[in-house]
Amino acid sequence: MLSVNDAIATLLREARPLVGRERVDLLDGLGRTLAEDVVAAIDVPPGDNSAMDGYALRHADWRGADTVLQLSQRVTAGSAPDPLQPGTAARIFTGAEIPAGADTVVMQENCEGEDAGVRILQLPAAGANIRRRGQDITTGQRVLTAGRRLRSQDLGLAASLGVAKISAYRRLKVAVLSTGDELVEPGETAGPGQIYNSNRFTMTGQLAAWGFDVVDLGIARDRPEAVREKMLRAAEESDVIVTSGGVSVGEEDHVKNVVASLGSLDLWRIAVKPGKPFAFGRVLDKPFIGLPGNPVSVFVTLLVVARPYLFACQGIAATRQQPLAAKSRFARKGTTREDYLRVRSTPGGLELFPNQSSGVLFSTCWGDGLVRQAAGKDIDEGDLVDYLPFAVFD
Amino acid sequence: MLSVNDAIATLLREARPLVGRERVDLLDGLGRTLAEDVVAAIDVPPGDNSAMDGYALRHADWRGADTVLQLSQRVTAGSAPDPLQPGTAARIFTGAEIPAGADTVVMQENCEGEDAGVRILQLPAAGANIRRRGQDITTGQRVLTAGRRLRSQDLGLAASLGVAKISAYRRLKVAVLSTGDELVEPGETAGPGQIYNSNRFTMTGQLAAWGFDVVDLGIARDRPEAVREKMLRAAEESDVIVTSGGVSVGEEDHVKNVVASLGSLDLWRIAVKPGKPFAFGRVLDKPFIGLPGNPVSVFVTLLVVARPYLFACQGIAATRQQPLAAKSRFARKGTTREDYLRVRSTPGGLELFPNQSSGVLFSTCWGDGLVRQAAGKDIDEGDLVDYLPFAVFD
Numbered sequence: 001m002l003s004v005n006d007a008i009a010t011l012l013r014e015a016r017p018l019v020g021r022e023r024v025d026l027l028d029g030l031g032r033t034l035a036e037d038v039v040a041a042i043d044v045p046p047g048d049n050s051a052m053d054g055y056a057l058r059h060a061d062w063r064g065a066d067t068v069l070q071l072s073q074r075v076t077a078g079s080a081p082d083p084l085q086p087g088t089a090a091r092i093f094t095g096a097e098i099p100a101g102a103d104t105v106v107m108q109e110n111c112e113g114e115d116a117g118v119r120i121l122q123l124p125a126a127g128a129n130i131r132r133r134g135q136d137i138t139t140g141q142r143v144l145t146a147g148r149r150l151r152s153q154d155l156g157l158a159a160s161l162g163v164a165k166i167s168a169y170r171r172l173k174v175a176v177l178s179t180g181d182e183l184v185e186p187g188e189t190a191g192p193g194q195i196y197n198s199n200r201f202t203m204t205g206q207l208a209a210w211g212f213d214v215v216d217l218g219i220a221r222d223r224p225e226a227v228r229e230k231m232l233r234a235a236e237e238s239d240v241i242v243t244s245g246g247v248s249v250g251e252e253d254h255v256k257n258v259v260a261s262l263g264s265l266d267l268w269r270i271a272v273k274p275g276k277p278f279a280f281g282r283v284l285d286k287p288f289i290g291l292p293g294n295p296v297s298v299f300v301t302l303l304v305v306a307r308p309y310l311f312a313c314q315g316i317a318a319t320r321q322q323p324l325a326a327k328s329r330f331a332r333k334g335t336t337r338e339d340y341l342r343v344r345s346t347p348g349g350l351e352l353f354p355n356q357s358s359g360v361l362f363s364t365c366w367g368d369g370l371v372r373q374a375a376g377k378d379i380d381e382g383d384l385v386d387y388l389p390f391a392v393f394d
Numbered sequence: 395m396l397s398v399n400d401a402i403a404t405l406l407r408e409a410r411p412l413v414g415r416e417r418v419d420l421l422d423g424l425g426r427t428l429a430e431d432v433v434a435a436i437d438v439p440p441g442d443n444s445a446m447d448g449y450a451l452r453h454a455d456w457r458g459a460d461t462v463l464q465l466s467q468r469v470t471a472g473s474a475p476d477p478l479q480p481g482t483a484a485r486i487f488t489g490a491e492i493p494a495g496a497d498t499v500v501m502q503e504n505c506e507g508e509d510a511g512v513r514i515l516q517l518p519a520a521g522a523n524i525r526r527r528g529q530d531i532t533t534g535q536r537v538l539t540a541g542r543r544l545r546s547q548d549l550g551l552a553a554s555l556g557v558a559k560i561s562a563y564r565r566l567k568v569a570v571l572s573t574g575d576e577l578v579e580p581g582e583t584a585g586p587g588q589i590y591n592s593n594r595f596t597m598t599g600q601l602a603a604w605g606f607d608v609v610d611l612g613i614a615r616d617r618p619e620a621v622r623e624k625m626l627r628a629a630e631e632s633d634v635i636v637t638s639g640g641v642s643v644g645e646e647d648h649v650k651n652v653v654a655s656l657g658s659l660d661l662w663r664i665a666v667k668p669g670k671p672f673a674f675g676r677v678l679d680k681p682f683i684g685l686p687g688n689p690v691s692v693f694v695t696l697l698v699v700a701r702p703y704l705f706a707c708q709g710i711a712a713t714r715q716q717p718l719a720a721k722s723r724f725a726r727k728g729t730t731r732e733d734y735l736r737v738r739s740t741p742g743g744l745e746l747f748p749n750q751s752s753g754v755l756f757s758t759c760w761g762d763g764l765v766r767q768a769a770g771k772d773i774d775e776g777d778l779v780d781y782l783p784f785a786v787f788d
Contacts, residue, residue, distance in 0.1 A: 026580060027610070030599045045753075046584060078576025080586035095576060095687075097587040136754045143756060151784065152603055153693055153758040156596030160589070160689065160755060164581030182472025182489060186420060187558030190440060192474035193491040195554070202550030205424045209546055216421070293489075295554065299547050322739055324718050324781075345716055359439075360530045361554060362537060364547040387718075390545065391785040 001271040004338050008308050011280065012319065014287070015312035018239045019170040026158055029150045029166055031211040033315045036167040038144040038158050043134035048098040050075075052129045055111055055118050056102035057089040059126035070117040075099060089118050098130055105129035137161070147317025149211070169315040175215040175238035176203045177230055179245040179255050180293065181222045198361060199244040199298045203291075206302055207242070209394060212314070220255065222246075227258045235262070235284040240313055242306065245293030247279040259288055271375060273337040274358030275301040287313070295361035300340045300370070303393045321393060323372060323386035326350050334377040342367040343387070350387060364390075395665040398732050402702050405674065406713065408681070409706035412633040413564040420552055423544045425605040426562040427709045432538040434555050437528035442492040444469075446523045449505055449512050450496035451483040453520035464511040469493060483512050492524055499523035531555070541711025543605070563709040569609040569628035570597045573639040573649050574687065575616045592755060593638040593692045597685075600696055601636070603788055606708070614649065616640075621652045629656070629678040634707055636700065639687030641673040653682055665769060667731040668752030669695040681707070689755035694734045694764070697787045715787060717766060717780035720744050728771040736761040737781070744781060758784075 002010075021035040050056065057069060072088035075081040081099035084090055089106075090099050098105070103126055110122040137143060143161070144154055150166075158166065183197040184190045197219055204214045215238045220230045234241045246253035247267060256279070259265045263282035270278050275297035279290030289306050291298045308319035327349035332341070342363035343350040350371060353363040369389035371379075379385055396404075415429040444450065451463055466482035469475040475493035478484055484493050492499070497520055504516040531537060537555070538548055544560075552560065577591040578584045591613055598608045609632045614624045628635045640647035641661060650673070653659045657676035664672050669691035673684030683700050685692045702713035721743035726735070736757035737744040744765060747757040763783035765773075773779055 026595060027598065030602055042584075046589065047586065049587075075587075076576075077574060078587050078589075095589075131753065136749070136751075136756060144759065150599075151759075152596050152599030153755060153784075155599040156592040156689060156693070157755050157759050159580045159595040160592035162580050162582075162584060162590045164579070180471060182470075185558070186553045186556045188556075190436070190556065192441065193443075193469075193472050195440065195489070196556045198550040198554035201420060201553040202546050204421065205544075205546030205549040208424055295550055299550070322741070324720060324739070324783075326718060345718070347716070355530070357530075359525065361547060361551050362530060365538065365545075365551050389718075389783070389786065390547075391788060392783065394785060394788055 001269045001276075001337070004270060004272050004304065007268060007270045007278065007305055011305070011309040012312055015309050017169060017315035018313045019172055019315060021167050022170050023165050024168040026155055026164055026166055029155050029158075029168065030152065032150050032166070032168040034144055034146050034148045034150065034166060035169045035315060037142050037146050038161070038163060038166065040137045040139055040141045040143055040161050042161060043139050044137040044160060045131055045133055045135065047133050049131050050092045050094055050096050050098060050105045050129060051131050052105055052107045053093050054105050054107040054129065055089040055120070056084065056092045056098055056105050057120070058084065058086065058102060059104045059123070061087055062120055062123045065121055068114050068117050068119045073099065103127060145317070147315055149316050171211060171213045172240065172310065172314040173213045173215055173238040174207050174310065175217055175234035175241045176200065176207065177217045177220050177234060177241070177243040179220045179222070179227070179243055179253070183219050185219070198295050199293070202295065202299055202361075203242060203244060203302065210307070210310070212310070222254050224254045224258060227254045228262070231258055231262055231283045235286045238286065240310060241283055241286055241288045242291065243289070244291045244298045247290035247292065248277040255290070259283055259290070263288065270305065271337040272301070272304070273335060273339045275305070276337070278305060294358040296342070296358045296364060299361070299364050304340060307393060321388060323388050325384045326387035328371070328379050328381060328383045328385045330379065331381050332373065332379045334373060334375060334379075336375055338375050339373040341371040341373055343371045344368050345387075345389070350385065395663045395670070395731070398664060398666050398698065401662060401664045401672065401699055405699070405703040406706055409703050411563060411709035412707045413566055413709065415561050416564050417559050418562045420549055420558055420560055423549050423552070423560055423562065424546065426544050426560070428538055428540050428542045428544065428560060429563045429709060430561040431536050431540050432552050432555070432557060432560065434531045434533055434535045434537055436555060437533050438531040438554060439525055439527055439529065441527050443525050444486045444488055444490050444492060444499045444523060445525050446499055446501045447487050448499050448501040448523065449483040449514070450478065450486045450492055450499050451514070452478065452480065452496060453498045453517070455481055456514055456517045459515060462508050462511050462513045467493065497521060539711070541709055543710050565605060565607045566634065566704065566708040567607045567609055567632040568601050568704065569611055569632035569635045570594065570601065571611045571614050571624055571628060571635070571637040573614045573616070573621070573637055573647070577613050579613070592689050593687070596689065596693055596755075597636060597638060597696065604701070604704070606704070616648050618648045618652060621648045622656070625652055625656055625677045629680045632680065634704060635677055635680055635682045636685065637683070638685045638692045641684035641686065642671040649684070653677055653684070657682065664699065665731040666695070666698070667729060667733045669699070670731070672699060688752040690736070690752045690758060693755070693758050698734060701787060715782060717782050719778045720781035722765070722773050722775060722777045722779045724773065725775050726767065726773045728767060728769060728773075730769055732769050733767040735765040735767055737765045738762050739781070739783070744779065
């Protein structure tokens with residue numbers, strides 16, 4: 001059996017960005033992947049500005065607590081100041097540009113207004129209360145790098161540099177197909193032996209949450225011509241194809257035959273629980289990922305194994321997630337496979353859902369994350385374990 | 395000064411769902427908030443089914459290792475089996491319904507095919523390898539409750555119960571407005587003393603990430619009529635109004651006057667860093683939230699203080715986030731306020747961004763989360779601290 005790490009590494013060796021670039025308005029950039037670095041074309045702040053409401057002056061003009069300086073101008077945020085006349089002070093507000101010639105800002109609490117001007121009661125060190133041009137970002141600095149998936153604060157940062165449009169990778173198109181003759185769609189009536197298709201919803205929902213364009217192909221019935229037609233359509237309309245079900249080694253299934261006949265197919269047995277069977281191949285020239293059929297196996301292998309590959313195909317640089325250390329409130333024997341346990345975070349530590357069967361999707365709704373239990377490694381109550389909140393997969 | 399907890403509690407006392415309900419296709423349910431519980435109308439699994447590929451039989455029909463049972467039917471997943479004829483076995487596959495009369499499934503590895511039928515080499519206990527009807531979910535069970543924000547696995551669970559449409563709260567409409575005469579939009583040219591407006595992008599991006607409908611009102615210039623017109627438009631077109639800038643106590647600003655004249659306004663000083671000034675009020679009948687003006691203050695108060703209120707207005711039940719315990723790789727003296735530090739998770743623990751100024755938005759892009767440092771509490775290297783990955787605010 002293949003370890004999870006080896007499976008991911010094998011997939012990543014095959015992965016490369018499968019999508020072109022496009023110019024995108026920064027306002028529409030949320031969740032998009034940068035195709036080019038964002039490099040600062042200006043300094044931030046763009047000029048020296050005041051960190052306080054107060055008075056700007058030349059430090060050398062102060063002659064002790066009796067000094068009264070005439071007010072020569074008033075500088076608000078957004079206005080362009082005149083050079084400071086020698087021997088005078090400028091009223092200034094937070095964020096406003098420092099007039100040329102001024103070298104210090106005195107906070108207003110240390111000043112007294114006078115008819116003739118302002119009395120400086122207490123002088124700070126020369127240069128005080130001034131935020132220097134370029135102290136946060138300097139022209140030419142690479143602030144966001146290609147391959148980054150943009151978050152709200154990244155949009156804010158790009159905007160602060162005057163960037164109105166970015167170069168982003170086009171959204172990856174992912175075709176989704178559920179297989180199985182026992183499946184019926186919600187809203188239809190399930191006859192004896194039939195079950196409702198949940199995998200379609202888990203898969204399309206998760207892929208949409210990742211910002212992909214989902215090509216939803218519904219259910220493929222287990223007839224070779226039907227499967228073949230769906231696969232050809234998937235290859236034509238998408239960049240990557242993801243299916244659930246029908247990839248167990250030895251299982252009779254037309255999906256495997258059709259994929260193999262249209263391209264190539266490797267059946268893997270990954271040492272992971274839930275989710276052992278996993279397929280990787282091609283339909284014509286499009287990558288094909290075959291997830292297992294059980295609802296929890298679909299969810300876990302999509303997050304843990306398929307996600308890094310799909311992210312890499314989208315051009316995203318950071319494809320792996322760092323687990324957090326969290327305290328276990330449960331004990332559990334290790335198994336022969338790496339186990340992804342459904343857990344819930346509580347003030348006292350992580351609770352385990354009592355039924356860890358791969359058929360019980362409810363465990364993933366009850367829980368807020370996964371604990372990664374290494375093969376053969378027992379967990380005792382109070383142990384620090386590898387915790388992966390579902391949120392970190394988003 | 396108001397503590398962060400008191401500020402949130404005060405806001406939550408004022409909060410209630412501000413939006414009506416609508417029927418939504420389950421396929422479009424991602425990120426939507428349930429307005430009604432999802433109650434199981436069926437058992438899951440809907441009937442007894444096989445946990446294995448193998449043979450279904452009556453346990454009492456076995457007479458030792460020589461027993462050869464005639465094969466009376468073949469049951470695949472999705473097909474409706476006939477009752478099992480006494481003294482025979484049914485070939486059965488994983489997920490397929492157990493024929494009436496059969497009470498045990500023997501895995502195929504413990505059987506041998508014969509011309510006359512199947513030889514059972516090793517008989518498990520009666521009832522083995524059968525997943526019982528309703529063992530995961532029983533009819534009438536409330537599986538997802540009103541107020542839940544739907545994740546991909548929740549969609550899968552609802553689908554598995556045959557649910558095709560859900561009752562969801564309409565998306566909350568949030569108007570966003572930046573204030574300040576010093577602001578110019580990215581793409582324009584910033585003159586002396588002017589800066590690019592980043593808050594608009596941070597705010598609209600984050601609110602969109604939360605699934606709200608954003609009413610983007612751009613920048614309000616500091617003229618009473620201009621502010622008044624924007625505010626009236628915001629009150630008309632949205633459920634909640636969020637602005638940045640101009641809410642410091644004592645600051646001269648038309649936003650405050652206009653809001654007070656059109657409704658009500660409380661100026662708060664929250665004991666939080668970054669982000670002390672915060673305003674809450676009403677414009678006509680619409681709630682008004684005034685965030686501070688500094689870019690990091692906007693980001694932090696939006697996540698920490700405004701988010702619980704906005705989530706409650708959307709009808710979301712879980713509005714607070716549980717911090718995780720993580721190891722610090724830095725030391726830092728406590729201040730007089732609750733401090734939200736920008737940090738990055740590394741295998742050795744949390745690293746601190748060197749410049750924690752509220753003007754340096756780059757710290758939030760560099761980092762992957764916040765450390766909550768209680769007022770007056772020092773952090774030493776190696777301490778376990780309260781860590782809030784940005785992902786948990788999504």
